[in-house]
Amino acid sequence: MKTIFSILVLATFTxxxxxxxxxxxxxxxxxxxxxxxxxxxxxxxxxxxxxxxxTAASVKEVVTGYLQIKNGLAADNGDAAASGGDAxxxxxxxxxxxxxxxxxxxxxxxxxxxxxxxxxxxxxxxAKIAHQRExxxxxxxxxxxxxxTFDTGQPLYLDSCPMxxxxxxxxxxxxxxxxxxxxxxxxxxxxxxxxQEIK
Numbered sequence: 001m002k003t004i005f006s007i008l009v010l011a012t013f014t015x016x017x018x019x020x021x022x023x024x025x026x027x028x029x030x031x032x033x034x035x036x037x038x039x040x041x042x043x044x045x046x047x048x049x050x051x052x053x054x055t056a057a058s059v060k061e062v063v064t065g066y067l068q069i070k071n072g073l074a075a076d077n078g079d080a081a082a083s084g085g086d087a088x089x090x091x092x093x094x095x096x097x098x099x100x101x102x103x104x105x106x107x108x109x110x111x112x113x114x115x116x117x118x119x120x121x122x123x124x125x126x127a128k129i130a131h132q133r134e135x136x137x138x139x140x141x142x143x144x145x146x147x148x149t150f151d152t153g154q155p156l157y158l159d160s161c162p163m164x165x166x167x168x169x170x171x172x173x174x175x176x177x178x179x180x181x182x183x184x185x186x187x188x189x190x191x192x193x194x195x196q197e198i199k
Contacts, residue, residue, distance in 0.1 A: 054096040059150045061091035062115075066143050067175055069122055073136055073182035074189065078126040085123030085132075092116050107149040111142050118142070133183055137170045144171060147198055158196040163188070171195070 068084025092115045097105055118139035122132045147156055157174045164170040164183035172182055179192045 052099045055099050056151065056153055058091065058095040060153055062088060062095065063143075063147065063152050063154070063156070063173075065089075065091045065119065066139070066173065069119070069132075069136060069139070070172055070174065070182045071180070073129065073133060074180040074185060076129065076185040078129040078132060081129070081132050081136075082123045082126035085119045085121070088119035089116055089123060092119065104149055107145065111146055114142050115139060115146070129185075133164075136172070136182060137165065140170065140172045143173055147173060152198075156198045157194050158198060159192050160195050161192040163191055173198075 065084050065088030068087060069081045070084075072078070072080030072082070072084055092112055095108060095112070097108055100108065118135040121135040122139070125131045125135075144158060154175065157177055158171060159174050159179060159181075160169060160171045161181050161183045162169045170183055174180065174194075177194060179190045179194070181189055181191045184191050
């Protein structure tokens with residue numbers, strides 16, 4: 001009887017030892033898997049950073065197209081303004097909205113169609129600079145909201161011309177502090193003042 005009891009006790013201890021060994025190897029495997037699998041937080045951060053970079057690049061293209069229009073109009077060059085309009089139409093359609101905050105997405109949704117429409121008019125009317133300037137007036141108001149919402153990666157200046165549109169005035173954005181009036185062109189190139197620096 002003692003022998004049977006001793007065998008049972010020995011068998012129980014052996015089984016218990018085997019089970020503990022298996023559990024430790026399972027936990028060792030789990031640790032190894034955890035080390036080889038990518039950290040989901042790090043992956044998410046890298047993905048977000050990639051989207052942020054795409055968004056920043058696409059926002060910069062929008063601003064570049066707008067500034068090309070502005071510089072063309074300031075030089076009384078309807079063709080250059082039209083090229084800027086065409087570039088802006090493409091750029092506003094390519095803005096990567098995946099990394100935008102909800103309020104930024106809403107602003108983009110509110111502005112994108114109007115920006116595109118005014119840029120299209122400017123692009124299609126190279127021979128009608130007065131018509132381009134009318135659309136540039138409306139476009140500049142939308143672009144002011146755009147650059148206040150999105151980081152453009154460059155300092156910009158909000159300028160105003162008190163004489164345009166029979167004294168009603170108009171605003172525009174510039175990449176330089178020097179006034180180069182896109183509404184009055186070479187007739188009165190320095191008419192206007194800087195109202196605000198946007199960083």
